[in-house]
Amino acid sequence: MLPLFASVLLGLFSNFKKGQCLPLNHPKQMAHPSMLLHRHLASLPSNTFFFLPATLALFTTLFILFYIFTTPSLFISHQHKHNLKYPLGPSQSSPLTPILPSNGSFHLSAKFPFNDVFGGEDGTVNPVSSRSHFGSKGNSMNDTDVFRDGDIFLEDYQQMNRSFKIYVYPHRRDDPFAHAFLPVDFEPGGNYASESYFKKALMNSHFITEDPRKADLFFLPFSIARLRHDRRVGGGGIQSFIRDYISNISTKYPYWNRTGGADHFYVACHSIGRSAMAKAEEVKLNAIQIVCSSSYFLPGYVAHKDASLPQVWPRTDDPPTITTSERKKLAFFAGAINSPVREKLVKFWRNDSEIYAHFGRLKTPYADELLGSKFCLHVKGFEVNTARIADSLYYGCVPIILANYYDLPFADILNWKSFSIAVVTVDIPLLKKILRGITSDEYSSLRGHVLKHQ
Incomplete structure (x- = not known):
């Protein structure tokens, strides 16, 4: 199957194919707000990366970038002709986190989730309820496919594979910050490994060109996670580092200035990436941000311009197998209480016999x-x-x-309703009722699609 890196790359390719680059705040750009819609994200398995291959994320993100880059109203400088087919109309692109109201059929909101409808980030203001993926009579709403349109995805992927090129700003191995610019020479690990996996897979791919004249997009190779741990920079110095870096490449090379950075992209999985561009506003407004912290609620993430990267903890072993009958608990969570949502979850379900909501250290693995x-x-x-x-x-x-307002990874091509359930946080007190309302057949369908993503 295609690497994880391919799914991200494919979305970039779809955006790229429609035209040339304009900055986000360009008059034409403002006149066409739908131009930044990205598509064609996917996940396809491998043996080296959690449930999706390490390289699959890179491909999809790059494909999103490609799609963004080719939107006609967004680009005016260099013309690229790509003829791809699209399974979804503009209004369907990059849907919000599915909302599950408690009395009706599952739906995806086609509008931005305004606060007066859904409340704040913790979902506690207004009583918007959740419901299951299935209708009130248990009908599956025909949401049985893992992919929205796998054939079109593969067709676009094949064309991207032939023509899409990316230029990476070069850095020598003796550069004082080579560790932040160059890909790691080991297997990435830890909570933010997606960022390193993406760069490593991209740099080893055939999409890289050493001739910037042939490039469709330009990669800014700095690593937010590694700069954060560099004592010379740290979390407090990243904003100035990025500002100076953009100033340097815009002075040394002509590529940033000709589009205002609209055909450039960077990758960041740590949440500090959202504020890293505070002193380089043109990066946040114009460049494509491939980030794990993809929330519609926060201003640092520009929906339909930026793209969501899945956060994973890498595992190289084959997934363990266990039957449904051996799963005795209804639901499980463990983690720090670092948000109102988690606080509410633990408050309601901490002592429940079916929903296990833990905080602090677990006594079992x-x-x-x-x-x-x-x-x-x-x-x-x-x-x-x-x-x-x-x-x-x-x-x-x-x-x-x-997680209200979560722009789920690969949402344009993955049918998330087929293998997951989204619940608005205001419905945490109804969680057991929602889960118990899922029939055994519906659960078997959901879990069967989960296994397809391993």
């Missing part, structure tokens, strides 16, 4: 808890993203997403 649960809860912490969706899929547990 984390993997055993995931393997013993039918549903595994992804609950917003500091940010909407965590590695828990990837953990759930790896251990064959159906993800329950409690």
